[in-house]
Amino acid sequence: MQSQLALKHLRQQEQELAVLRERQRIARDLHDAVSQTLFSAGLMLDKLIARGGHDSFTEQTLLRLTDLSRSATAEMRTILYELRPDALANADLADLLTNLADIVSARTQAAVETRLDSLTLPDDAQIAVYRIAQEAINNLIKHANPSSVLIELVNASDAVTLTIADDGAGFDPAHSGAGRFGLANMIERAERVGAALHIDSEPGQGTVIRLRLESVWEMA
Amino acid sequence: MQSQLALKHLRQQEQELAVLRERQRIARDLHDAVSQTLFSAGLMLDKLIARGGHDSFTEQTLLRLTDLSRSATAEMRTILYELRPDALANADLADLLTNLADIVSARTQAAVETRLDSLTLPDDAQIAVYRIAQEAINNLIKHANPSSVLIELVNASDAVTLTIADDGAGFDPAHSGAGRFGLANMIERAERVGAALHIDSEPGQGTVIRLRLESVWEMA
Structure with a gap:
């Protein structure tokens, strides 16, 4: 009886694990899309800043946007470590x-x-x-x-x-x-x-x- | 014997579940930081565009950056649905x-x-x-x-x-x-x-x- 309960519990856990693993995989795919977007945004900002000729408010805002895009990129990498099995350990x-x-x-x-x-x-x-x-x-x-x-x-x-x-x-x-x-x-x-x-x-x-x-x- | 193996397997799965849940929680916290960053970036872009007076290349790039920030924001919301247990179901x-x-x-x-x-x-x-x-x-x-x-x-x-x-x-x-x-x-x-x-x-x-x-x- 006890072992039947254990087996039932085992099966429930197997299901939950399968769901969590699928979600992790899907989150990882979506993650790649966001990271690519941030990468493109960073390139555009670099190009815009390099071009010059902006008033000082625009210039300051572009530099601030570059910082934001850098921090979001680093934080997305940190998220990826959580979403890839064994990424942290390895x-x-x-x-x-x-x-x-x-x-x-x-x-x-x-x-x-x-x-x-x-x-x-x-x-x-x-x-x-x-x-x-x-x-x-x-x-x-x-x-x-x-x-x-x-x-x-x-x-x-x-x-x-x-x-x-x-x-x-x-x-x-x-x-x-x-x-x-x-x-x-x-x-x-x-x-x-x-x-x-x-x-x-x-x-x-x-x-x-x-x-x-x-x-x-x-x-x- | 078989039930002992089952119990051992159960315990391994329990551990893996605990790890996956912790990672999901941490990824969720990190996720919030990125979403806030994207939100700030969106506000800055709106302000910069509303201010006007940009040459047409700058204007076009700012509009394109706004699109990128919008798509990243929507994609981050999609990731959050994967990271929150029951978020999709409810x-x-x-x-x-x-x-x-x-x-x-x-x-x-x-x-x-x-x-x-x-x-x-x-x-x-x-x-x-x-x-x-x-x-x-x-x-x-x-x-x-x-x-x-x-x-x-x-x-x-x-x-x-x-x-x-x-x-x-x-x-x-x-x-x-x-x-x-x-x-x-x-x-x-x-x-x-x-x-x-x-x-x-x-x-x-x-x-x-x-x-x-x-x-x-x-x-x-």
């Missing part, structure tokens, strides 16, 4: 982080510096690092208003370390509670893969987030 | 088809007319109708080059009928084989929900696709 972490850096660069006024070692971590660790970086970068875009940002990934013999540092608004970690800024989420993700997450911030002094995974290769 | 079919009409309107030079009765069909039928309309509209955008398009949904007492008609290139159904233009897919989807699909086309004479679902309410 990607070079340096590429994933470069894409996040592009978003920061398009969405803020900050100068963004990246120093990224090429590497692909075991699935769980790779996805944890990427999700934590996503969350950190969302916070930074929404709250920090920095003038410079550093995203660094170092692959040393003893550990892999991700650092995301900004010179923006900062916050008081003691008074923000783990629930704010998705910090609880980040900490939990780090713990689940045995990584250490340090958040160093105070109001007006920017934020440094450092994630350290020791001997992560043994997890694979 | 939507008004008239809204889903209006969105497809917006895409045709932005992607082609055609005048697009819609006559759409408001209704929501039982899940399977609703999704079949929508997928068939999507496929028909993809074909139309890619191959038909029409100057006018009609999308009509009639909710009569005996049947629900979807008609998608264009005056474009057309094709010879006898010689295109069911595999081309996703026709086999459309026919199979129609059959699975007990609907009748008629495709009427010849080269140079446009295409009329009519899908008829009789007494569909009894399927719910």
